[in-house]
Amino acid sequence: MEQLRSTQEFTALREHLLSALNPxxxxxxxxxxxxxxxxxxxxLVRTAQREILSRNLQGKVYLRVSGCHGFCEMEPSVLIExxxxxxxxxxxxxxxxxxxxxxxxxxVEDLLYVDEATGQRIEKVGDIGFYRHQSxxxxxxxxxxxxxxxxxxxxxxxxCAFVQMLSNMEPSRVIEDVKTSGLRGRGGAGFPxxxxxxxxxxxxxxxxxxxxxxxxxxxxGAYMDRSLLEGNPHSIIEGMLIGAYATGxxxxxxxxxxxxxxxxxxxxxxxxxxxxLGLLGENILGTEFSFDISLVKGAGAFVCGExxxxxxxxxxxxxxxxQRPPFPVQKGIHGKPTLINNVETWANIPLIFRDGAxxxxxxxxxxxxxxxxxxxxxxxxxGLVEVPMGTPIRKIIYDIGGGQxxxxxxKAVQTGGPxxxxxxxxxxxxxxxxxxxxxAGSIMGSGGMxxxxxxxxxxxxxxxxxxxxxxxxxxKCFACRKGTQRMYELLDDISSGRGTMKHLKVLExxxxxxxxxxxxxxxxxxxxxxxxxxxxxxxxxxxxxxxxRCPAGVCKELISFTINERCTGCGAxxxxxxxxxxxxxxxxxxxxxxxxxxxxxxxxxVCKFDAVEVN
Amino acid sequence: MIAVTINGLNVRVEEGTTILEAARFIGFxxxxxxxxxxxxxxxxxxxxxxxxxxxxxxxLVSSCTYPVEEGLVIRTASERVVRARRMVIELLxxxxxxxxxxxxxxxxHGVRQQRFKQEYDxxxxxxxxxxxCREQMMANAIGFRGRGEGRSIGTPxxxxxxxxxxxxxxxxxxPACQLRCTYNQPEIAICNACANLSPPCITKDHYSDMxxxxxxxxxxxxx
Numbered sequence: 001m002e003q004l005r006s007t008q009e010f011t012a013l014r015e016h017l018l019s020a021l022n023p024x025x026x027x028x029x030x031x032x033x034x035x036x037x038x039x040x041x042x043x044l045v046r047t048a049q050r051e052i053l054s055r056n057l058q059g060k061v062y063l064r065v066s067g068c069h070g071f072c073e074m075e076p077s078v079l080i081e082x083x084x085x086x087x088x089x090x091x092x093x094x095x096x097x098x099x100x101x102x103x104x105x106x107x108v109e110d111l112l113y114v115d116e117a118t119g120q121r122i123e124k125v126g127d128i129g130f131y132r133h134q135s136x137x138x139x140x141x142x143x144x145x146x147x148x149x150x151x152x153x154x155x156x157x158x159x160c161a162f163v164q165m166l167s168n169m170e171p172s173r174v175i176e177d178v179k180t181s182g183l184r185g186r187g188g189a190g191f192p193x194x195x196x197x198x199x200x201x202x203x204x205x206x207x208x209x210x211x212x213x214x215x216x217x218x219x220x221g222a223y224m225d226r227s228l229l230e231g232n233p234h235s236i237i238e239g240m241l242i243g244a245y246a247t248g249x250x251x252x253x254x255x256x257x258x259x260x261x262x263x264x265x266x267x268x269x270x271x272x273x274x275x276x277l278g279l280l281g282e283n284i285l286g287t288e289f290s291f292d293i294s295l296v297k298g299a300g301a302f303v304c305g306e307x308x309x310x311x312x313x314x315x316x317x318x319x320x321x322x323q324r325p326p327f328p329v330q331k332g333i334h335g336k337p338t339l340i341n342n343v344e345t346w347a348n349i350p351l352i353f354r355d356g357a358x359x360x361x362x363x364x365x366x367x368x369x370x371x372x373x374x375x376x377x378x379x380x381x382x383g384l385v386e387v388p389m390g391t392p393i394r395k396i397i398y399d400i401g402g403g404q405x406x407x408x409x410x411k412a413v414q415t416g417g418p419x420x421x422x423x424x425x426x427x428x429x430x431x432x433x434x435x436x437x438x439x440a441g442s443i444m445g446s447g448g449m450x451x452x453x454x455x456x457x458x459x460x461x462x463x464x465x466x467x468x469x470x471x472x473x474x475x476k477c478f479a480c481r482k483g484t485q486r487m488y489e490l491l492d493d494i495s496s497g498r499g500t501m502k503h504l505k506v507l508e509x510x511x512x513x514x515x516x517x518x519x520x521x522x523x524x525x526x527x528x529x530x531x532x533x534x535x536x537x538x539x540x541x542x543x544x545x546x547x548x549r550c551p552a553g554v555c556k557e558l559i560s561f562t563i564n565e566r567c568t569g570c571g572a573x574x575x576x577x578x579x580x581x582x583x584x585x586x587x588x589x590x591x592x593x594x595x596x597x598x599x600x601x602x603x604x605x606v607c608k609f610d611a612v613e614v615n
Numbered sequence: 616m617i618a619v620t621i622n623g624l625n626v627r628v629e630e631g632t633t634i635l636e637a638a639r640f641i642g643f644x645x646x647x648x649x650x651x652x653x654x655x656x657x658x659x660x661x662x663x664x665x666x667x668x669x670x671x672x673x674x675l676v677s678s679c680t681y682p683v684e685e686g687l688v689i690r691t692a693s694e695r696v697v698r699a700r701r702m703v704i705e706l707l708x709x710x711x712x713x714x715x716x717x718x719x720x721x722x723x724h725g726v727r728q729q730r731f732k733q734e735y736d737x738x739x740x741x742x743x744x745x746x747x748c749r750e751q752m753m754a755n756a757i758g759f760r761g762r763g764e765g766r767s768i769g770t771p772x773x774x775x776x777x778x779x780x781x782x783x784x785x786x787x788x789x790p791a792c793q794l795r796c797t798y799n800q801p802e803i804a805i806c807n808a809c810a811n812l813s814p815p816c817i818t819k820d821h822y823s824d825m826x827x828x829x830x831x832x833x834x835x836x837x838x
Binding site: 301303318319320322323325470471472473474475476477478479481482483484485486489490502506509510513516517518519 | 649657658659660661664674675676677680681682684695698699702703706707709710730731732739740741742759761762763764765766
């Protein structure tokens with residue numbers, strides 16, 4: 001890898017790369033992000049490599065180990081390019097059969113994806129419901145790229161936007177274009193990105209300016225940033241390069257949480273490659289422009305995703321927010337003007353310049369562009385979903401997500417992580433936008449989407465998030481520290497049957513006031529889980545308080561298990577019970593000793609006859 | 616000079632002053648707990664919140680950390696502010712009812728009850744002692760540790776710090792511990808500052824492990 005000294009050398013390298021690869025040769029793509037590896041993709045990769053080597057298939061079949069494609073439910077999967085054949089849940093023997101078929105130009109019928117509604121097998125990836133209803137601008141790049149290979153990214157058109165800009169675009173034009181695109185911060189608050197850049201560009205440049213990529217993705221159930229970092233790290237570097245060029249920043253920081261080891265590995269490797277190619281460092285491609293990025297690992301505090309706390313953490317101090325103003329752009333890291341954008345925001349930047357700002361602005365309704373959501377919970381197709389802004393929630397959950405996973409209907413969806421709220425099923429026609437979600441009492445957040453069905457207790461959900469927040473509040477501001485603790489206490493009382501209507505009144509009062517007085521975003525949004533469940537599911541709270549009953553059968557103190565007449569006396573539950581609370585003669589109806597029962601539900605999950613009832 | 620409106624009054628104040636300083640200078644009282652004139656503002660106790668801006672986009676900010684801006688409209692005692700402040704006091708009262716300062720605050724704002732589970736914390740983590748030690752005594756002997764519920768103030772690894780000069784400033788400024796210690800033995804310690812008949816620290820098992828970092832206690836000698 002030689003250092004490129006001019007834009008001409010870059011173009012020449014790119015042309016050479018494109019000509020060296022025959023696009024008609026079949027490529028086996030195996031997604032091996034963290035999710036893929038966890039479900040066995042590494043073994044699949046090894047099998048494929050062994051097959052290719054032992055059968056001398058080099059040059060006849062290509063193998064590409066890519067990042068996550070989004071369909072996590074079907075991992076480990078295999079995608080054949082350029083045909084676009086998709087094989088879900090492949091094992092080692094399946095892999096061998098796929099290679100056999102590939103050499104003959106065939107497909108392995110019985111390994112193809114089965115559409116549950118029609119029962120038919122679908123060959124092409126684009127015809128599968130999960131993919132068909134998405135517009136995968138960002139995620140589709142993951143398929144084309146081996147994250148450890150910068151050449152893959154160059155072949156896919158990477159760095160072209162930046163290099164072109166370097167030779168013939170004024171920084172102010174770049175900012176204008178970002179403004180025209182209508183891109184808004186993907187980290188949650190939705191601040192217009194172009195305006196933010198303009199602030200930094202105008203800030204006095206004394207001893208340098210910082211731009212930061214916020215990759216401290218801590219929301220439970222959200223992992224879209226991780227997939228981008230793991231699958232396409234160069235797109236984020238390119239986004240930051242464009243940002244630096246536009247705003248005159250010379251220092252870059254990637255703040256990645258240390259719980260993402262694979263993302264850190266890929267990013268570190270990509271930074272090294274970019275530096276070696278001369279795309280980072282002093283005098284990039286022989287121009288006056290200099291910029292470099294350093295990698296900072298977080299230490300595991302959720303609050304460090306908040307920008308003022310993040311800056312303190314980068315400085316090496318305790319991660320604590322402070323009140324703004326001064327805003328980061330006035331006084332940031334080490335007192336220098338600082339701009340902080342989320343991973344997904346940075347990844348969107350190269351797209352704006354590749355496709356043109358006006359074209360980007362035309363995508364989506366209400367807000368511009370696409371948004372990646374991580375669809376998890378009680379849903380059939382778990383995974384990462386990329387849709388244009390303005391897509392109704394219903395489409396995401398039913399058309400893409402495939403609807404409920406079990407036999408119980410979907411009751412609500414929780415968006416935006418711990419700072420977000422629950423949106424009930426009757427509001428599912430709501431088109432997704434920053435404003436609509438805020439109006440419904442939730443937030444866009446970073447894009448977590450947790451689907452809940454009738455077996456989810458909303459008080460339990462609120463309690464779970466409050467427990468998370470009371471542990472993750474930094475503790476600096478008294479209102480947030482004690483407010484979250486007290487809200488948890490009240491919710492715990494309600495869920496364990498000690499609640500009164502007075503609890504509800506105090507809870508609501510505290511939640512509303514906390515929104516007002518907390519210092520940072522974490523505290524100000526901490527009451528959203530409580531307020532949104534109170535707004536849409538107040539009857540569940542009242543049921544817990546007045547009738548001492550948990551309708552979903554979740555709150556342990558309020559339920560009891562009994563065995564009905566369907567019991568055949570098989571004894572499976574007796575073996576499963578950790579408390580030895582179940583007794584009964586063989587082939588006779590068993591019974592549960594309520595005093596000993598810890599209400600863990602083990603008996604219910606092992607019973608094949610549906611004989612254990614929850615009351 | 617910067618023109619601002621405080622409670623409907625148009626005034627001009629020096630650039631760089633905080634809302635708290637400006638309001639107090641003019642004569643509008645704002646209660647504080649974690650703020651002290653000689654220390655840097657911290658904004659942790661949330662008692663000094665004021666409402667800024669015009670409805671419906673108005674918001675509450677801590678006045679001790681917010682610098683005045685041209686044309687800023689400030690309300691120091693609007694209904695929203697008073698309601699929020701009373702809730703903060705209620706939370707304080709629920710955590711640390713034995714503090715004379717918090718009792719006074721509650722009485723001044725008419726908070727007569729608290730509706731949460733009663734706790735008796737020794738520390739409300741206002742950070743006054745930490746800033747006092749660092750900024751006025753230049754010792755930096757104590758600091759914050761942990762986060763959320765586990766947050767506490769102390770010396771590194773809980774051992775007596777070499778840089779601590781036993782000056783007693785941390786105890787002097789503490790709003791929660793009203794025990795101006797007279798001695799470090801529980802049997803003969805007498806609280807001479809607050810009205811509490813049973814200061815909280817005396818009843819503890821490990822008197823020497825308390826928030827006082829002095830062995831022997833010298834605060835009594837300063838008196």
